[in-house]
Amino acid sequence: MSWEKTSHRLQVPAKRYRIGELVRYSPFSRQTIHNYTIMGLIREAEWTEGGHRLYDESVFDRLSRIMELRENMSLGEIRRILNEEDRRGGFMPSEAT
Numbered sequence: 001m002s003w004e005k006t007s008h009r010l011q012v013p014a015k016r017y018r019i020g021e022l023v024r025y026s027p028f029s030r031q032t033i034h035n036y037t038i039m040g041l042i043r044e045a046e047w048t049e050g051g052h053r054l055y056d057e058s059v060f061d062r063l064s065r066i067m068e069l070r071e072n073m074s075l076g077e078i079r080r081i082l083n084e085e086d087r088r089g090g091f092m093p094s095e096a097t
Helices: 019-025 030-039 058-070 075-088
Strands: 004-006 009-011
Touching: 019 030, 019 058, 058 075
Parallel strands: none
Antiparallel strands: 004 009
C-alpha cells in the first residue's frame, strides 16, 4: 500500500474491495454483484491493471439500500429510485419509500 506525506500528515489511500470481498462481507453472490454492476445499481471505483473491478466502502451502503428496496420492488424500480436519489445527492436514512 502506498502513502503520501502532506503537511506532516500521512494520507492513507482509501480501501478498495474486490468482488470476492464484497461476497465475503455481504449476503450477495459473485454473480449478483456482477449483475448489479452491469445494471448500474452499484459502481466500481476503479479497475486494476489486470482488469478487476474495485469498489470503495460506499458500496456497502448501496448494497444495504438495495436489500431494503428489494423487499417490495423490482430491480428496474430500484434502479429508478437509486438514480433519483443520486441526482438529489444521496439516500437519507430517514426517507421512507
